[in-house]
Amino acid sequence: MDDNVDMTGVADADRATLQELSQRRLLELARERDVRGRTGMDREALVEALLPADPEDGRADGIPRTGDVQRPAGSRFEAFRELAEARARGEMVFLPRLLQGHDRRLHVRQTVREDHQVRIANHDQEAEEKFAKLDASLFSFFRGTCLLFFRDMAGEDAWMPTVLTLGDVHPENFGVMPSYDNVPIFGSNDFDEAFYAPFTWDLKRGATGFVIAAGEVGDHGPKRAAKIVRAFVRGYLEALRGYAGAGQEDREQIRQDNAPELVASLIDDAQQSRADWLERKYLDEYKRGFRADEEHLPVSHRREEFQEALHRFVDENDVDVPDRTPGMKVKDVCIRLGQGTQSLGLPRYYLLVEGPNADGSDDVIIEFKQARRSALAGLVPPSEFTLDGNAERISHAQGVHLVRGDRFYGAVELDGLSFMVRERAPYREKIDLSDLSKKEWSTYAGICGRSLAHSHAMSDESGLLDYDVEPAILAAAGADDLFVDDIVCFAAEAADRVRRDHEHFRTDYRLGAFRTIDHVFR
Numbered sequence: 001m002d003d004n005v006d007m008t009g010v011a012d013a014d015r016a017t018l019q020e021l022s023q024r025r026l027l028e029l030a031r032e033r034d035v036r037g038r039t040g041m042d043r044e045a046l047v048e049a050l051l052p053a054d055p056e057d058g059r060a061d062g063i064p065r066t067g068d069v070q071r072p073a074g075s076r077f078e079a080f081r082e083l084a085e086a087r088a089r090g091e092m093v094f095l096p097r098l099l100q101g102h103d104r105r106l107h108v109r110q111t112v113r114e115d116h117q118v119r120i121a122n123h124d125q126e127a128e129e130k131f132a133k134l135d136a137s138l139f140s141f142f143r144g145t146c147l148l149f150f151r152d153m154a155g156e157d158a159w160m161p162t163v164l165t166l167g168d169v170h171p172e173n174f175g176v177m178p179s180y181d182n183v184p185i186f187g188s189n190d191f192d193e194a195f196y197a198p199f200t201w202d203l204k205r206g207a208t209g210f211v212i213a214a215g216e217v218g219d220h221g222p223k224r225a226a227k228i229v230r231a232f233v234r235g236y237l238e239a240l241r242g243y244a245g246a247g248q249e250d251r252e253q254i255r256q257d258n259a260p261e262l263v264a265s266l267i268d269d270a271q272q273s274r275a276d277w278l279e280r281k282y283l284d285e286y287k288r289g290f291r292a293d294e295e296h297l298p299v300s301h302r303r304e305e306f307q308e309a310l311h312r313f314v315d316e317n318d319v320d321v322p323d324r325t326p327g328m329k330v331k332d333v334c335i336r337l338g339q340g341t342q343s344l345g346l347p348r349y350y351l352l353v354e355g356p357n358a359d360g361s362d363d364v365i366i367e368f369k370q371a372r373r374s375a376l377a378g379l380v381p382p383s384e385f386t387l388d389g390n391a392e393r394i395s396h397a398q399g400v401h402l403v404r405g406d407r408f409y410g411a412v413e414l415d416g417l418s419f420m421v422r423e424r425a426p427y428r429e430k431i432d433l434s435d436l437s438k439k440e441w442s443t444y445a446g447i448c449g450r451s452l453a454h455s456h457a458m459s460d461e462s463g464l465l466d467y468d469v470e471p472a473i474l475a476a477a478g479a480d481d482l483f484v485d486d487i488v489c490f491a492a493e494a495a496d497r498v499r500r501d502h503e504h505f506r507t508d509y510r511l512g513a514f515r516t517i518d519h520v521f522r
Contacts, residue, residue, distance in 0.1 A: 164196055188402070195380060232448060241474065267427070325355065366423055409421065
C-alpha cells in the first residue's frame with residue numbers, strides 16, 4: 001500500500017481491517033497512539049497492540065476511537081456456511097433469494113457492506129467510485145456483487161459433478177491475453193473468484209450475465225436474450241462432447257490461426273507495437289518510468305521494495321525468466337487507479353521491468369493485484385477439493401484453465417497481503433459488446449460456452465479432480481433440451497432479481513448506506 005494514502009477513517013476499523021494494513025501503516029497508527037516498543041514489533045504484535053487488552057475499557061475488539069465505543073464488524077460468513085452445508089445435505093432451508101420487499105433490501109445492504117467492509121472502513125476513494133459505478137449500470141452492479149449472487153445459491157446442486165469453476169463468468173471475462181510464448185491467445189481471463197464447485201455454478205452465473213448484458217448493452221428483449229443464453233449453454237455442451245471423445249483439451253489453444261472469425265478479428269485488432277503502447281499509455285517523457293496521470297500514480301520510492309518482491313516471486317513460483325526480461329530489473333512502480341469492477345478499491349501496482357534494449361521501447365509491465373477470498377468460499381457444497389490461500393488459488397486456476405498461459409502468472413506476499421501477479425501485454429483485449437450485431441451476440445455466446453467447457457475439461461488434466469470430468473458432466477446434464485431450458489429459466493429469474501436488487505442498492509446508495517459498515521452491538 002502507498003504510505004501517503006489518507007489515514008482518515010482507519011479509526012473506524014476492526015481487527016480484520018488492521019490485518020489488511022501494511023506494517024508501515026500499522027507503525028504510523030502505533031506512533032499516533034504512542035504504543036511503547038512499537039519499533040521492535042512485527043505485524044501481528046502491532047495489530048494486537050492496537051487492539052484493547054480489556055474489552056471493558058470501551059474499545060471492544062476495535063481501534064480506539066475518541067468519545068465512542070468501537071464494535072466488531074458484522075459478518076454472516078459462518079451463518080451462510082452452515083446454510084450451504086444444510087442445503088447440500090438435502091435439508092429444506094430458507095434461501096435469501098426468497099426474501100421480498102424491505103427484507104430483501106436489508107439483505108442486499110448487509111451483503112454489500114460486508115463484502116466491502118475494509119474499503120468502507122478505510123474511507124477508500126476507489127470504493128466510493130465503485131459504488132457510483134454500480135449505481136450507474138445494472139451490468140456493473142451484477143459484475144461487482146458476486147457475493148450477493150452466490151449467497152442466493154448457497155449449497156445448490158450438491159449432487160452435480162465438481163470442477164474448478166471460474167466463479168465469475170460473464171461476457172466480459174473472456175478475452176485476448178499473452179501465452180507462455182508471448183503470443184496472443186483467447187480464453188477465460190479472470191480467475192479471481194475461481195473455486196472448486198458444481199459445474200452448473202459457472203453456467204448459471206454466465207447465463208445470467210448474458211441476459212443482463214444483452215438487455216442493457218445490446219438492447220435485446222427477453223426472447224432474444226433467451227436465444228443468446230441457449231447458444232451459450234449449447235456451445236458448452238457441444239464442446240464438452242468433443243473433449244469427451246477426442247481428449248485433446250490439454251493441447252488446445254485458441255490463437256489467431258485457428259480462432260473463429262469473430263475472435264480472430266478481435267486478436268487482429270489487439271495487435272500493436274509494444275513501443276507505441278508503452279509510450280502512449282504508460283511512460284514519462286524520458287521513457288525511464290511511469291508518467292503521473294488519472295490512472296497511474298508513480299511510487300518510485302518503493303522500487304527497491306518491489307524489486308525484492310519480484311525476485312522472491314520468481315524464486316517461489318519457479319518462473320522461467322525469458323530473454324525479454326533479462327535480470328528482471330524493476331525500473332519504476334506505480335499504483336494503478338480506477339481499474340476493474342469487483343476489485344475496484346483493492347491495491348493494484350504496475351512494475352516497469354526493463355527489456356533488452358534498456359531504452360523504454362521493449363519494457364514489460366508486471367501487475368501486482370491484491371487477492372481476496374473467493375465469493376464462493378463457504379457457499380459451495382462441501383467438497384474434498386479445496387485450495388488454501390488467495391493468490392495461490394488464483395494462480396492455480398490460471399495454470400489449470402489455460403494451456404501454456406501467461407508465464408508470469410503467480411502469487412507473492414507483500415505488506416502481509418496476498419497478491420496475484422501477471423503480465424500486462426499490448427494485446428490484452430476483450431470484446432466490445434456494444435459493437436456486436438444481433439447475430440454476433442449468439443455467435444459470441446457460443447464461443448464463450450465452448451471456452452468455458454475447455455476450462456472445466458482441464459479440471460482433471462491439470463487440476464485436483466481424480467475422475468474423468470467430461471462424461472460425468474454430460475451424464476449429469478441429461479437431455480440437452482431440458483438442461484438448456486433449466487439454465488435459461490434460472491437466468492431469467494436471476495436477472496429479474498438482480499434488477500430488483502439494483503433498485504434497492506440505488507435507493508440505499510443515495511441515502512448514504514455505504515459510508516459505514518455493520519457493527520455487532522450485542
